Amino acid sequence: MAQPGRKGAIELRLTDGAQLFNNLDPFPFRERDLSSEAEQYIVEWAEELPKKQPxxxxxxxQSAGSAPDPAASIPDAITGWFRVREREEARAIRQLFHDGRLAFMIGLAGLALCMGLIWLLTKAYEGPFMRVVQESLVIVGWVVIWRPAEMFLYDWVPLLRRKTLFRRLADASVTVRTS
Known part of the structure; x- marks a missing residue:
């Protein structure tokens, strides 16, 4: 169990520093992409740590591998990678709210159209069949507005959770130990 004020540790044991990075990425360590396996491992362990704990x-x-100074390049590469991931999640949240505003305007117009049709049909026709049509339009109107409401009420929560996790990982202290 983690103690207050102490850092939650995520430990990676590698034979070579190159194992952390995407083999197809030609850039030097500082700008290289983490391998998807390394990122997944780090993220899964970070999700298990207490939320308030650094x-x-x-x-x-086991060896320095191809990196001339792994103690200097690996920490910057790891924290830089998660800083980029944090910015991507922030951008996804902004895009979600942008799309949500557009969907809300479309949904509001659809709801208004359905309500207007109901009003016109109520004035022009009566009877049980017309009542079914009116109720169907009410349902269609609320269905049209449901997705924008879902976007604003629920869809942003997992994005914010990931953004916060990536910020914690970007702010993490990274130590490289060679043996």
Missing amino acids: IEIVVHL
């Missing part, structure tokens, strides 16, 4: 990532290397 994170420490400890990379144990």
Whole structure:
């Protein structure tokens, strides 16, 4: 169990520092992409740590590998990667709210159209069949507005959770130990 004020540690044991990075990425360590397996491992462990606890990532290397100074390049690469992921989630949240505003305007117009049709049909016709048509239009109107409401009420929560997690990982202290 983690103690208050202490950092939650995520430990990676690697034979070579290159295992952390995408093999197809030609850039030097500082700008390289983390491999999807390394990112997934780090993220899954970070999700298990208490939310208020700072994170420490400890990379144990058996050899320095191709990196001239892994202690200097790996920490920047890891924290930089998660800083980029945090910005991507922030952008996704902004895009969701932008799309939500557009969907809300369309939904509001659809709801208004359905309500207007109901009003016109009520004035022009009576009878049980017309009542079914009117109620159907009420249902259609509320269905049209449901997706924008869902976007504003629920869809942003997992994005914000990931953004917060990536910020914690970007702020993590990263230590590289070679043996």
